[in-house]
Amino acid sequence: MSQKKTEKLIDENDVRIDGRKLDEMRPVKIEVGILSNADGSAYIEQGKNRILAAVYGPREIHPKHQALPDRAALRCRYHMAPFSVQERKSPAPSRREMELSKVIREALEPSIFTEYYPRTAIDLFIEVLQADGGTRCAGITVAALALADAGIPMRDLVSSCAAGKVEGRLVLDLNDFEDKGGEADMPIAYMPNLNAITLLQMDGMLTGEEFEQVLNMGLEGCKQISQLQKETLKSKYVVAKEAETEGEEETETEAEK
Amino acid sequence: MSSIMAAKVRQKRIAQLIARGKRLDGREPNDCREVQIESGLIERAEGSARVRLGRTEVMVGVKIEAGEPFPDTPNEGVLTVNAELVPLASPTFEPGPPDENSIELARVVDRGIRESKAIVTEDLVVEPGKKVFIVFVDVYVLNHDGNLIDASALAALAALMNTKMFNYEVKEGEIKIKPGYKPLPMRNYPIAITFAKIGDKLIVDPWLEEEQVMDARLTMAVEKDGKICAMQKGGYGYFTAQQIFEASKIAQQKAEELRKLVVKE
Numbered sequence: 001m002s003q004k005k006t007e008k009l010i011d012e013n014d015v016r017i018d019g020r021k022l023d024e025m026r027p028v029k030i031e032v033g034i035l036s037n038a039d040g041s042a043y044i045e046q047g048k049n050r051i052l053a054a055v056y057g058p059r060e061i062h063p064k065h066q067a068l069p070d071r072a073a074l075r076c077r078y079h080m081a082p083f084s085v086q087e088r089k090s091p092a093p094s095r096r097e098m099e100l101s102k103v104i105r106e107a108l109e110p111s112i113f114t115e116y117y118p119r120t121a122i123d124l125f126i127e128v129l130q131a132d133g134g135t136r137c138a139g140i141t142v143a144a145l146a147l148a149d150a151g152i153p154m155r156d157l158v159s160s161c162a163a164g165k166v167e168g169r170l171v172l173d174l175n176d177f178e179d180k181g182g183e184a185d186m187p188i189a190y191m192p193n194l195n196a197i198t199l200l201q202m203d204g205m206l207t208g209e210e211f212e213q214v215l216n217m218g219l220e221g222c223k224q225i226s227q228l229q230k231e232t233l234k235s236k237y238v239v240a241k242e243a244e245t246e247g248e249e250e251t252e253t254e255a256e257k
Numbered sequence: 258m259s260s261i262m263a264a265k266v267r268q269k270r271i272a273q274l275i276a277r278g279k280r281l282d283g284r285e286p287n288d289c290r291e292v293q294i295e296s297g298l299i300e301r302a303e304g305s306a307r308v309r310l311g312r313t314e315v316m317v318g319v320k321i322e323a324g325e326p327f328p329d330t331p332n333e334g335v336l337t338v339n340a341e342l343v344p345l346a347s348p349t350f351e352p353g354p355p356d357e358n359s360i361e362l363a364r365v366v367d368r369g370i371r372e373s374k375a376i377v378t379e380d381l382v383v384e385p386g387k388k389v390f391i392v393f394v395d396v397y398v399l400n401h402d403g404n405l406i407d408a409s410a411l412a413a414l415a416a417l418m419n420t421k422m423f424n425y426e427v428k429e430g431e432i433k434i435k436p437g438y439k440p441l442p443m444r445n446y447p448i449a450i451t452f453a454k455i456g457d458k459l460i461v462d463p464w465l466e467e468e469q470v471m472d473a474r475l476t477m478a479v480e481k482d483g484k485i486c487a488m489q490k491g492g493y494g495y496f497t498a499q500q501i502f503e504a505s506k507i508a509q510q511k512a513e514e515l516r517k518l519v520v521k522e
Contacts, residue, residue: 208506
């Protein structure tokens with residue numbers, strides 16, 4: 001985190017640089033089932049973050065030696081587009097991206113019944129088209145929906161959100177400026193129905209007390225995200241189902257005539 | 258233990274014992290293994306240390322070279338942490354470019370040092386925005402018997418505290434090394450404490466066979482005033498918020514104990 005403090009990130013009325021309250025999330029827009037080739041896909045906009053996720057599988061695994069005898073192998077690639085950040089990022093995977101791919105996989109795998117598909121691969125691709133802080137969290141949120149869209153059986157829907165500390169105050173869902181200029185950032189992924197935290201990282205400095213408050217704040221954020229995820233899935237699939245039943249009714253009435 | 262995978266029976270035994278608050282090697286749930294620290298074994302390096310944590314063994318060497326600062330921090334030296342899982346350390350390690358495990362190890366060690374601002378990087382500037390000193394921390398795992406993160410973080414801290422910065426003067430933009438040394442300026446001492454979750458129990462400092470049984474792993478780095486400065490969850494399992502709060506309290510206490518072994522004031 002840089003020590004540069006050119007302008008204040010939070011004003012005296014506790015209003016943040018983008019006009020949010022301390023515990024307010026950025027506006028979130030999610031869509032599911034948007035890529036025709038993928039078995040499951042989803043897109044999220046959270047603040048200026050624009051992230052796509054696609055799932056292929058369960059499918060045959062290549063190379064074969066990666067196959068697991070008792071479950072499917074979840075393979076995850078988190079990747080940032082070269083144009084997603086201010087200074088062009090080399091498209092080759094960086095050490096940060098490799099670490100994030102690992103922790104995202106470990107955040108999602110507890111939710112999936114991988115034991116249903118031994119010796120197969122479930123491939124998950126997360127492409128960050130524009131980054132604005134909190135991309136791993138938005139990436140997990142959107143990836144969970146892509147997995148659901150692919151029809152992969154899951155124990156719960158993983159929801160993710162970050163909380164942290166900026167200019168001495170505890171805040172929810174840090175944007176890029178707050179992440180870089182703040183004192184601490186804690187990304188969390190959570191399965192609300194199982195009360196299970198599947199991703200937890202932190203950089204920055206927090207006292208024991210602050211740590212508890214930030215974690216609780218982040219979990220509340222995850223619960224809000226969870227609501228949005230469920231609404232998104234319902235709006236796609238419940239509507240589709242209703243349309244189907246309506247269609248059936250019509251054919252019935254036609255048949256009666 | 259020559260076999261990598263503990264036999265299934267043994268794994269079951271480990272899990273059963275932990276459920277009753279006991280461990281196969283006789284430790285209490287919150288006990289670390291015996292720690293041995295030796296500093297300054299490598300004369301060619303500016304700083305070095307070898308840490309043994311039970312049978313886990315990690316060597317860290319620190320080299321300092323002149324280089325360019327990052328554009329966003331022109332008035333600070335640079336910290337670079339790299340980790341090598343050397344093939345001689347375990348039958349499961351292979352030669353080749355760093356895999357995700359060694360990258361994660363390096364980045365978690367890095368996070369503890371960086372976020373606690375352990376090194377006074379402002380004192381490593383030769384010419385702001387142009388020339389600074391880069392501190393290379395190379396973690397070399399020599400024997401893998403579990404909990405590489407804590408052993409590596411401890412060895413990195415011990416090596417940094419052992420690091421001698423050469424005296425220099427700047428003549429016509431060139432760095433001229435002068436005789437004599439001074440210690441690398443340090444202001445904080447982060448200690449990493451790793452927990453394994455086995456069943457619904459947490460244990461401190463898992464050794465290899467416990468790592469093979471664990472559902473998930475949680476590392477917390479604690480700085481000198483007891484603040485938490487870095488955190489990383491790993492593994493395919495999960496934690497409850499309650500378990501994490503519990504772990505943070507134990508980590509603060511254990512870090513204090515371990516720090517006394519390195520920082521003698």
